[in-house]
Amino acid sequence: MRKGMFYGLLFTAPAILGFAIFTLGPMIASLVLSLTNYNVFKDQTSFVGLDNFVRLFSGEDELFYKSLGITFYFVVLRVPAVILISFGIALLLNLNVKGRAIFRTIIYLPSIVPAVASAMIWMWLLNPDLGLINSLLSRLHLPTSDWLYGESSVIPSVVLTTLWGIGSTVIIFLAGLSGIPRQYYEAIEVDGGGWFRKLSHVTVPMVTPTIFFNTIMTIIGSFQVFNEAYILTQGGPNNRSLFYVFYLWRTGFRDAEMGYASALAWILFIIILFFTFIVFRTSKSWVYYEGGDRA
Numbered sequence: 001m002r003k004g005m006f007y008g009l010l011f012t013a014p015a016i017l018g019f020a021i022f023t024l025g026p027m028i029a030s031l032v033l034s035l036t037n038y039n040v041f042k043d044q045t046s047f048v049g050l051d052n053f054v055r056l057f058s059g060e061d062e063l064f065y066k067s068l069g070i071t072f073y074f075v076v077l078r079v080p081a082v083i084l085i086s087f088g089i090a091l092l093l094n095l096n097v098k099g100r101a102i103f104r105t106i107i108y109l110p111s112i113v114p115a116v117a118s119a120m121i122w123m124w125l126l127n128p129d130l131g132l133i134n135s136l137l138s139r140l141h142l143p144t145s146d147w148l149y150g151e152s153s154v155i156p157s158v159v160l161t162t163l164w165g166i167g168s169t170v171i172i173f174l175a176g177l178s179g180i181p182r183q184y185y186e187a188i189e190v191d192g193g194g195w196f197r198k199l200s201h202v203t204v205p206m207v208t209p210t211i212f213f214n215t216i217m218t219i220i221g222s223f224q225v226f227n228e229a230y231i232l233t234q235g236g237p238n239n240r241s242l243f244y245v246f247y248l249w250r251t252g253f254r255d256a257e258m259g260y261a262s263a264l265a266w267i268l269f270i271i272i273l274f275f276t277f278i279v280f281r282t283s284k285s286w287v288y289y290e291g292g293d294r295a
Contacts, residue, residue: 034262041256052263064264066239067247070155074243075222077159082218083211086166090173091203104174111167119231122161123148148232151240158228158241169214176210177203208287216279223272244268 034052038045056064093104110118125132126147134144147157184202193201204211229235229246248268252261 030262030265033259034266036259038259039256040258052260063247067242067244070242071244074155078222079218082166082169083215086169087173090170090177094177107170108167111165115227118164126157151237154241161228172214173210176207180206205288209289212283212287216276219275220272
């Protein structure tokens with residue numbers, strides 16, 4: 001027993017030490033810093049208690065609520081779009097057609113393209129004057145858009161650019177679809193059911209654990225959006241794409257207010273934790289596992 005415990009701790013030690021050093025340690029440090037007025041360029045750091053959090057919620061920092069609202073708007077648009085589109089693509093890629101492996105590769109490839117390269121491509125495509133998309137719309141006599149340069153269109157445009165890299169989500173859906181027993185579909189065929197009954201009575205219920213997982217990961221990733229704001233918009237125009245994490249980064253690394261940025265980070269952690277908890281709680285009514293057991 002002791003020998004087994006020793007080897008168990010020995011083999012898990014790298015993971016435990018990695019978590020303690022690179023995750024738990026920085027979290028504790030940021031919590032301590034959130035209670036101070038730590039500034040990178042100042043020698044003196046003093047304990048200020050909850051003053052940073054009071055500053056956040058008192059309305060003194062208008063950009064806090066603005067960045068929070070913009071991020072919520074982005075999450076509301078992106079999460080359903082990612083789940084529905086990736087699930088639809090996965091259904092198509094799960095069909096037994098010629099060249100299926102090639103199509104799967106094509107869908108997955110954009111998700112491994114470096115973020116900067118993808119951003120540069122989208123900046124060219126969505127350029128309101130010289131961009132390919134507006135050029136095609138003009139040739140088709142359809143209305144064009146300012147895309148990333150318009151205050152009302154910037155968030156939907158950023159959502160559009162993120163849909164480029166949903167290959168990983170599609171692959172996870174494919175894994176869930178491949179685990180559905182074939183006999184369930186055969187039973188519906190015997191009863192005379194078509195594709196819609198297969199989808200609604202077998203596919204969707206059997207893949208709800210995968211939908212649940214992808215929803216959680218997409219929510220977390222959407223709240224943490226940063227690359228798009230940093231590379232594509234720099235928070236503009238007129239702070240209309242000032243995503244929360246970009247504002248956090250700007251506060252900590254441009255304005256050097258690390259204490260205040262740490263407070264912002266902990267608010268984000270609580271928000272993500274809250275929405276993750278809500279999804280977990282509601283999953284009891286719609287997530288099913290094999291045998292008919294609910295989550």
